[in-house]
Amino acid sequence: MDSSFIRIVVTACLTLICASAQAQPAGADAYPVKVVRLVVGYAPGGSTDIVARAVAHRLNERWGTQVVVENRPGADTIIATDTVAKAQPDGYTLLLANSTNATNPSVIAKLPYDPLRDFTSVVLLGAATNLLSANPSFPPNSLKEMIALARARPGEITYAHVGAGSSQHLLIEHFALRARVKFLPVPYKGGGPAVIDTMAGHVSTMIGSVATQESYIKAGRLKPLVVFSATRSAVLPRTPTIAEQGFPDLQSEYWIGIMGPANLPAAVVAKLNTNMNAVLNLPEIRERFKQIGVDPLGGSAEDMDRYYRKELILWANVVRDAGIERK
Numbered sequence: 329m330d331s332s333f334i335r336i337v338v339t340a341c342l343t344l345i346c347a348s349a350q351a352q353p354a355g356a357d358a359y360p361v362k363v364v365r366l367v368v369g370y371a372p373g374g375s376t377d378i379v380a381r382a383v384a385h386r387l388n389e390r391w392g393t394q395v396v397v398e399n400r401p402g403a404d405t406i407i408a409t410d411t412v413a414k415a416q417p418d419g420y421t422l423l424l425a426n427s428t429n430a431t432n433p434s435v436i437a438k439l440p441y442d443p444l445r446d447f448t449s450v451v452l453l454g455a456a457t458n459l460l461s462a463n464p465s466f467p468p469n470s471l472k473e474m475i476a477l478a479r480a481r482p483g484e485i486t487y488a489h490v491g492a493g494s495s496q497h498l499l500i501e502h503f504a505l506r507a508r509v510k511f512l513p514v515p516y517k518g519g520g521p522a523v524i525d526t527m528a529g530h531v532s533t534m535i536g537s538v539a540t541q542e543s544y545i546k547a548g549r550l551k552p553l554v555v556f557s558a559t560r561s562a563v564l565p566r567t568p569t570i571a572e573q574g575f576p577d578l579q580s581e582y583w584i585g586i587m588g589p590a591n592l593p594a595a596v597v598a599k600l601n602t603n604m605n606a607v608l609n610l611p612e613i614r615e616r617f618k619q620i621g622v623d624p625l626g627g628s629a630e631d632m633d634r635y636y637r638k639e640l641i642l643w644a645n646v647v648r649d650a651g652i653e654r655k
Contacts, residue, residue, distance in 0.1 A: 359419055359595075359596055359599055360391055360393045360419065360420065361393070362393070362420060363393070363394045363395075363396055363420070364387070364393065364394070364395045364396070364419070364420050364421075364422065365396055365398050365420060365421045365422065366380050366383075366384050366395055366396065366397050366398065366422050366423075366424055366586075367398045367400055367408045367411050367412050367421065367422065367423050367424065368380045368397055368398065368399050368400070368401075368408060368424045369400060369401060369402075369404075369405030369406075369407065369408030369409060369423075369424070369426075369428070370399065370401050370405070371399055371401045372399055375456065375537070375539065375584075375620045375621070375622060376424060376426055376584055377397070377399065378616070378620050379424070379453055379454060379584050379617070379620070379622060380397045380424045381397050382613055382616045382617070383395075383453065383604065383607055383608075383613070384396070384397050386607040386610060386613060387603060387604070387607060390603055390606070390607070391603070404428060404432055404436065404491065404493070405426070405428045405429065405432070406432065406436070406439065406440070408423065408424075409423060409425075409429060409432075409441065410439075410440045410441050411423075412447070412587065412588065412589055413440075413441035413446040413447065413589060413590075414441075414589075415588075415589050416589070417448070417588065417589040417590060417591040417592045417593070418592075418593075418596070419588060419592060419593070419596040419600065421588070421589065422450070422586055422587070422588050422600075423447070423586070423587045423588070424453075424584065424585075424586065425447075425584070425585045425586065425587045425636075426582065426583060426584045426585070427494075427495035427581075427582050427583055427639070428494060428495065429443065429587075429636075430443075430495065430636060430639035430640050430642075430643055431493055431494060431495050431498055431643045432493070433640060433643075433644070434493075434498075434640075434643045434644045434646075434647040434648075434654075435492070435493030435498075435643075435647060435652065435654055435655055436493070436654060436655050437654040437655060443640060444637070444640070445590060446589065446590050447587045447588065447589065447590060448587060448588045448589065448590060448591070448592035448597060448629075449585070449587055449629050449630075449632040449633035449636055450585070450586040450587055450588055450592075450597055450600050450601055450604070450629050450632065451585060451586050451600070451601045451604045451605065451626065451627065451628075451629060451632055452583060452584075452585040452625040452626065452627055452631065452632045452635060453584045453585050453586060453604070453608065453622075453624070453625060453626075454583070454584050454608075454617055454622040454623055454624050454625050455581035455582060455583040455584070455622065455623055455625055456537040456538070456539060456581060456582040456583075456584075456620075456621050456622050456623070457537065457538045457555050457556070457557045457561055457581055457621065457623070458496060458499060458535060458536070458537065458538075458555065458556040458557070458580060458581060458582060459535070459536060459537065459538045459541055459552055459554070459555050459556075459561070459564070459567070460487075460500070460533060460534070460535050460552075460553045460554050460555075460556070461526070461533065461534055461536075461541050461545060461550040461551060461552045461553060462474075462526070462532060462533040462534075462550065462551050462553055463526055463527065463528075463529050463531075463532060463533070463550070463551075464548065464549065464550070464551050465529060466532050466533065466551070468553070469551070469553075470553065470568075470573075471553050471554045471568070471570075471573045472573065472574075474533075474553060475507050475509055478504075478507070478509035478510065478511060479508070479509055482509065482510040483510045483511070483512055484512065485511050485512065485532050485533065486511070486512045486513075486514050486531040486532045486533065487500055487511050487512070487513060487514065487531065487532065487533045487534060487535055488514050488515075488516055488522035488523075488525060488526050488531045488533070488534035488535070488536075489513060489514070489515060489516065489522065489534070489535050489536075490515070490516055490517070490518060490519055490522060490536065491515060491516075491517070492513070492515045492655075493652070493655065495580065495582060495643070496535045496536065496582070497513060497515070497535075498643050498646050498647065498650075498652070499535065499556060499578075499580045500513070500535050501513070501646060501650040501652065502578060502580075502646045502650070503570075503575065503578055504650075505646070505649055505650055506575055506577075506578060507575075514531050519536050519537070519540040520540075522534050522536060523536070523540060523541060523544060523550070526550060527544060527549045527550060533553070534550075537582060537621050538555065538561050538563060538564060538621045539620050539621025539622075540621075542563055542564065542621070545564065552564055552567040553567070554567065554568055554569065554570050554573055555567050555568070555569055555570065556569075556570045556578060556579055556580045556581070557569055557570075557579055557581060558571065558579050563621075581623075583625075583635070583639075584622065585625075585632050585636075586600065586604060586632075587632075587636075588600075597629050598629075601628060601629050604626070605626045605627070608624045608625070608626045609624075609626070
């Protein structure tokens with residue numbers, strides 16, 4: 329074969345290889361090279377949004393690349409979640425996921441995305457302890473007394489919660505199933521109105537985060553009954569845990585984490601996870617989380633994936649067993 333022809337073929341092949349390499353997207357070492365969007369399914373100001381902004385600020389400092397919090401509230405976080413599900417899997421559009429992402433598939437009949445196939449778990453950021461409290465005039469002073477009253481007056485004890493189908497709503501329904509009692513749920517659009525009506529006596533009890541209720545408890549305007557956590561709350565050390573009240577499998581917290589679209593490259597997931605774990609260990613981040621009642625978590629992407637899958641199964645079973653109708 330003519331040597332000049334061979335040289336031409338080799339040169340052409342090398343040119344194609346180089347061009348192909350240059351056309352490949354930047355790897356994890358270069359990521360991120362442009363603005364990263366962190367999509368939040370709530371309006372600015374709430375605990376979920378505060379977590380997003382605190383993490384985004386520290387990632388900005390670490391990367392020297394802008395991480396922008398994009399609030400897309402509405403439709404029980406479906407708008408924000410669907411935005412990320414349909415984004416390019418390049419690491420530049422991420423979701424600030426939370427407990428609602430695990431309950432929606434069980435309480436909403438038709439979602440525009442698949443809760444498992446359309447997402448990649450990245451890291452658990454934190455969790456807030458759920459607290460059941462009551463109006464000070466509510467006769468029971470403990471969970472056991474509340475159960476006894478509920479059995480004597482089925483369906484009469486009211487509890488305020490934020491949003492039908494929310495994890496806190498389903499948590500109390502789960503508790504009611506286990507305790508073999510019936511409560512009357514009263515949905516609210518936010519924790520603030522729920523607190524106000526509970527203090528006013530319009531509802532007997534409420535389920536919400538410790539942070540939402542702490543100041544009112546210390547002022548004597550609410551009385552705590554139980555926290556749904558493995559250990560007692562540092563700010564309410566005299567309030568028993570749900571395990572201490574005889575229900576060790578009812579521990580449930582409002583969690584917050586990071587997810588991306590399906591098929592997010594493993595190297596990008598690893599870099600995101602490493603950097604976010606580093607941010608969670610910063611003293612100023614831990615203090616900021618503490619101020620809003622969120623315990624930092626962290627861990628691997630696999631840890632979050634296992635946790636998320638477990639939550640999906642848990643709430644699906646609760647909705648089925650409680651006979652809750654899907655929206």
